Amino acid sequence: MSNIKRCVSLYSYQDEYYLGKLDLEGCLRETAKTGATGVELLAEQMIKRFPLPIETEEFRSQWFDWMEKYNLTPVCYDAFLENRIYDNRTLTLREQIQMMKRDIRLASLLGFHNLRTLVSTPMDVIEGSMDYAAKMDVKIGLEVHAPFSLNSGWADGYMEMIHRTGTKHFGFIPDMGIFCKNIPDVVREKARRHGASEECIKIVDDAYASRREKGFVKIKYDLDLGKANMEYRMANGMKEMMDAVAAAGGGPADMEYAGTSFTYSWSEPQDIIDNIDYIFHTHAKFYNMHEDLQETAVAVPEVVEAYKKAGYTGYLSSEYEGGEHLRMDLDVDSIEQVRRHQEALKAAIGE
Amino acid sequence: MSNIKRCVSLYSYQDEYYLGKLDLEGCLRETAKTGATGVELLAEQMIKRFPLPIETEEFRSQWFDWMEKYNLTPVCYDAFLENRIYDNRTLTLREQIQMMKRDIRLASLLGFHNLRTLVSTPMDVIEGSMDYAAKMDVKIGLEVHAPFSLNSGWADGYMEMIHRTGTKHFGFIPDMGIFCKNIPDVVREKARRHGASEECIKIVDDAYASRREKGFVKIKYDLDLGKANMEYRMANGMKEMMDAVAAAGGGPADMEYAGTSFTYSWSEPQDIIDNIDYIFHTHAKFYNMHEDLQETAVAVPEVVEAYKKAGYTGYLSSEYEGGEHLRMDLDVDSIEQVRRHQEALKAAIGE
Amino acid sequence: MAGRPIYNPDSFQNIREDGKVVGFCFEMKAQYYRSFTLSILRDIRLNVDGEDVNRDDIRITVNGETFTLEETRTVIDPEYRWEFGEYAAVSVRKEGGLAQGTHSLRGMQIIAPSYMPFQIEAPCDTEFEIR
Amino acid sequence: MAGRPIYNPDSFQNIREDGKVVGFCFEMKAQYYRSFTLSILRDIRLNVDGEDVNRDDIRITVNGETFTLEETRTVIDPEYRWEFGEYAAVSVRKEGGLAQGTHSLRGMQIIAPSYMPFQIEAPCDTEFEIR
Numbered sequence: 001m002s003n004i005k006r007c008v009s010l011y012s013y014q015d016e017y018y019l020g021k022l023d024l025e026g027c028l029r030e031t032a033k034t035g036a037t038g039v040e041l042l043a044e045q046m047i048k049r050f051p052l053p054i055e056t057e058e059f060r061s062q063w064f065d066w067m068e069k070y071n072l073t074p075v076c077y078d079a080f081l082e083n084r085i086y087d088n089r090t091l092t093l094r095e096q097i098q099m100m101k102r103d104i105r106l107a108s109l110l111g112f113h114n115l116r117t118l119v120s121t122p123m124d125v126i127e128g129s130m131d132y133a134a135k136m137d138v139k140i141g142l143e144v145h146a147p148f149s150l151n152s153g154w155a156d157g158y159m160e161m162i163h164r165t166g167t168k169h170f171g172f173i174p175d176m177g178i179f180c181k182n183i184p185d186v187v188r189e190k191a192r193r194h195g196a197s198e199e200c201i202k203i204v205d206d207a208y209a210s211r212r213e214k215g216f217v218k219i220k221y222d223l224d225l226g227k228a229n230m231e232y233r234m235a236n237g238m239k240e241m242m243d244a245v246a247a248a249g250g251g252p253a254d255m256e257y258a259g260t261s262f263t264y265s266w267s268e269p270q271d272i273i274d275n276i277d278y279i280f281h282t283h284a285k286f287y288n289m290h291e292d293l294q295e296t297a298v299a300v301p302e303v304v305e306a307y308k309k310a311g312y313t314g315y316l317s318s319e320y321e322g323g324e325h326l327r328m329d330l331d332v333d334s335i336e337q338v339r340r341h342q343e344a345l346k347a348a349i350g351e
Numbered sequence: 352m353s354n355i356k357r358c359v360s361l362y363s364y365q366d367e368y369y370l371g372k373l374d375l376e377g378c379l380r381e382t383a384k385t386g387a388t389g390v391e392l393l394a395e396q397m398i399k400r401f402p403l404p405i406e407t408e409e410f411r412s413q414w415f416d417w418m419e420k421y422n423l424t425p426v427c428y429d430a431f432l433e434n435r436i437y438d439n440r441t442l443t444l445r446e447q448i449q450m451m452k453r454d455i456r457l458a459s460l461l462g463f464h465n466l467r468t469l470v471s472t473p474m475d476v477i478e479g480s481m482d483y484a485a486k487m488d489v490k491i492g493l494e495v496h497a498p499f500s501l502n503s504g505w506a507d508g509y510m511e512m513i514h515r516t517g518t519k520h521f522g523f524i525p526d527m528g529i530f531c532k533n534i535p536d537v538v539r540e541k542a543r544r545h546g547a548s549e550e551c552i553k554i555v556d557d558a559y560a561s562r563r564e565k566g567f568v569k570i571k572y573d574l575d576l577g578k579a580n581m582e583y584r585m586a587n588g589m590k591e592m593m594d595a596v597a598a599a600g601g602g603p604a605d606m607e608y609a610g611t612s613f614t615y616s617w618s619e620p621q622d623i624i625d626n627i628d629y630i631f632h633t634h635a636k637f638y639n640m641h642e643d644l645q646e647t648a649v650a651v652p653e654v655v656e657a658y659k660k661a662g663y664t665g666y667l668s669s670e671y672e673g674g675e676h677l678r679m680d681l682d683v684d685s686i687e688q689v690r691r692h693q694e695a696l697k698a699a700i701g702e
Numbered sequence: 703m704a705g706r707p708i709y710n711p712d713s714f715q716n717i718r719e720d721g722k723v724v725g726f727c728f729e730m731k732a733q734y735y736r737s738f739t740l741s742i743l744r745d746i747r748l749n750v751d752g753e754d755v756n757r758d759d760i761r762i763t764v765n766g767e768t769f770t771l772e773e774t775r776t777v778i779d780p781e782y783r784w785e786f787g788e789y790a791a792v793s794v795r796k797e798g799g800l801a802q803g804t805h806s807l808r809g810m811q812i813i814a815p816s817y818m819p820f821q822i823e824a825p826c827d828t829e830f831e832i833r
Numbered sequence: 834m835a836g837r838p839i840y841n842p843d844s845f846q847n848i849r850e851d852g853k854v855v856g857f858c859f860e861m862k863a864q865y866y867r868s869f870t871l872s873i874l875r876d877i878r879l880n881v882d883g884e885d886v887n888r889d890d891i892r893i894t895v896n897g898e899t900f901t902l903e904e905t906r907t908v909i910d911p912e913y914r915w916e917f918g919e920y921a922a923v924s925v926r927k928e929g930g931l932a933q934g935t936h937s938l939r940g941m942q943i944i945a946p947s948y949m950p951f952q953i954e955a956p957c958d959t960e961f962e963i964r
């Protein structure tokens with residue numbers, strides 16, 4: 001039997017929240033209905049006047065009442081290090097560490113023991129916050145989001161830091177978007193609706209399949225994320241593919257589909273097993289759950305299998321990201337999407 | 352017997368602090384040596400990394416240890432509402448009220464029950480902070496600094512607010528610079544050192560004497576302080592005086608002396624008696640104390656007499672402001688100046 | 703359904719001051735998945751009926767406070783975050799405002815989350831009616 | 834006595850980077866009676882030996898952090914107040930730095946405390962020696 005637990009990131013319900021159909025409590029209620037026991041929060045998404053309410057007894061007591069009422073555990077707090085909050089400079093290292101510590105404290109105030117940080121967070125900021133994280137019993141998890149991957153030159157830099165410092169309060173949060181067998185169907189359908197041609201779609205899909213087959217050239221560590229990303233794209237044949245799409249008469253929808261295809265990537269599920277000691281939490285990213293509980297892009301069963309093999313005891317946190325490909329033209333039903341995804345996770349875990 | 356108490360504003364020791372001859376504790380020690388029992392603090396002057404230390408138990412415990420060691424009472428916290436902290440806008444009313452509340456809280460954390468605010472503080476900010484001030488047991492005192500005065504159109508606006516709201520937590524802090532019989536001798540001596548002519552000095556001194564005799568035309572209430580000040584100067588004959596100085600061949604030192612003369616003013620000591628219900632604290636501003644304990648500009652005995660008549664039970668807080676007229680060319684001895692001033696206050700109070 | 707609404711359709715109207723029409727305004731929601739400080743709202747671009755609106759003529763109102771786009775550069779106070787899912791009022795200074803009838807608006811919200819290597823440009827086009 | 838010192842006389846020196854002289858620097862104290870956030874330091878003007886220094890070439894270093902005068906506009910963090918009585922380092926980018934010997938400096942600190950109807954300009958003139 002596996003000890004893997006299930007969580008929902010409230011990020012998933014963003015379309016209902018935007019429309020006013022769900023408020024924060026509504027999202028928690030829907031989370032509970034799926035059978036998940038963990039909750040992941042973007043405070044800056046659903047707590048108005050962030051961070052003021054978190055500093056008040058009143059809000060915190062409301063929050064913990066909700067946790068009890070819906071039988072939920074605060075699992076992961078998603079932070080955004082706004083280190084370019086002013087347009088005329090990047091915040092100094094001290095200012096950034098102070099902001100990171102603020103987020104660690106806010107997470108802790110709401111009962112979270114994991115904090116998600118983004119790849120743009122400078123290593124010095126992480127190191128400068130680690131003692132405080134330990135003191136507050138919060139683990140900083142670096143989100144490994146496509147096009148980044150574990151077992152890469154990029155990840156090695158962080159591994160070196162983990163080993164050098166011996167920290168138990170920094171590790172990785174894989175985002176399952178790094179396990180895309182192919183481009184999500186909702187993205188392809190959007191391209192079709194917007195006028196992409198079958199010929200161009202095939203060029204892009206074939207190129208993705210070929211990258212997957214040959215293995216993605218991994219992204220390098222570079223403080224200039226834009227530069228690293230462009231090098232990554234070129235090394236993975238973006239130019240050739242774009243040329244082919246152009247030669248096939250690709251219009252804006254084709255070009256957009258082609259460009260977007262580089263935001264998805266495939267890593268071997270074995271990466272999870274290799275790095276399990278440094279994985280505290282997981283974003284179970286998905287794009288479209290069919291009625292038969294199939295996700296056509298993310299390799300849910302294969303990845304969950306790796307987690308089971310590795311003996312993972314943390315949470316898999318449903319993170320629905322299909323809405324953005326629908327909402328321009330169609331209704332979004334995040335509630336049903338998350339429900340299906342939780343069912344699929346449950347089955348894969350073998351509860 | 353009078354219940355007037357004596358205090359020292361650490362502002363007085365700025366020259367020694369600047370030179371590193373006194374640190375914060377040193378200033379407190381010197382204050383105690385004068386026989387004063389109250390202390391007035393500019394946190395932004397002597398607490399480094401303001402306001403961070405005040406938020407720490409460590410600093411506060413040090414502060415209260417000092418209060419006990421030197422037998423001092425925290426009397427007044429001098430706040431600076433930095434409502435134009437960015438150069439591209441004035442802070443919003445909410446931001447300003449938040450800053451004012453922060454200062455009230457900081458004052459309270461250090462045991463102060465009076466907070467000095469400046470004439471530039473918008474009325475809305477004061478009103479918006481008054482409930483909080485009451486809750487924190489801190490009285491907001493508007494500094495009545497030359498060229499402003501009590502019993503004036505300017506003061507009436509605040510009086511109206513006091514009566515309308517019935518507040519017990521807002522009033523005035525007269526700065527005794529409003530009781531200058533003449534221009535301070537240190538200012539005149541500086542002008543001489545810098546080359547002012549006796550003829551021009553006489554023109555300026557006579558003009559001051561004439562203003563004092565006729566009574567100063569009082570400054571009006573205007574959110575545009577620069578405009579209000581210029582109108583005030585014109586109404587008090589600045590142009591005529593400047594023309595006379597120019598006609599007498601005045602150079603830069605003469606012109607500076609002439610211009611500076613308008614930063615001093617004379618109000619009737621009766622103003623204190625008339626407004627005593629709204630006076631919680633007082634800046635006993637002075638410019639130069641002679642060995643015989645005479646201040647040649649500020650009417651110390653006359654003003655203290657008015658305070659006694661009025662039955663004032665608050666503090667008179669020595670605020671030495673002569674250093675700025677000496678430090679370009681000469682040594683400053685604030686410690687001796689404050690000592691003499693406290694002696695003069697003691698004598699005037701009749702302790 | 704025609705896609706997720708961005709604008710409050712009932713919000714488009716001319717602005718009157720002292721009996722004169724001095725501009726027009728409307729309400730819109732930010733096209734991002736979380737709230738943000740106005741300091742990272744790096745631009746709002748508007749084109750009405752084919753004519754570009756001058757940047758200096760644009761104001762944004764959040765939580766009762768109105769800022770120029772120059773002023774937003776230093777607005778980091780929690781009171782003035784553009785909350786996720788909440789309307790902000792955008793107003794445009796324009797003598798005489800807009801004529802009654804239907805107008806077309808091409809809008810663009812530009813924000814710069816610190817972790818993005820590029821700014822995010824969200825096109826927000828619509829037709830609207832001034833009554 | 835010749836008046837209160839503003840500059841640290843021992844601080845004037847050329848700056849070397851990778852074996853090349855890229856500018857010069859010195860330490861000075863703020864001419865105000867309290868500390869302030871760098872955001873209200875509205876300008877530092879320098880004229881060395883009769884020649885104006887380009888504003889863009891000036892940097893200020895407080896508590897180990899270096900800012901351009903454009904950057905200081907948004908520096909309000911307590912860590913970077915220019916503390917009363919403490920030196921800040923001012924550096925100037927200038928290829929080759931300054932020649933050995935005596936130089937004259939006309940300096941001006943300009944700050945804008947919010948409650949003042951005008952900016953405060955503090956002239957800070959001195960002679961100094963580069964060794």
Ligand SMILES: [Mn+2]
Nearest residue numbers: 175283285319
């Ligand atoms: Mn994710």
Ligand SMILES: [Mn+2]
Nearest residue numbers: 526634636670
């Ligand atoms: Mn005063």
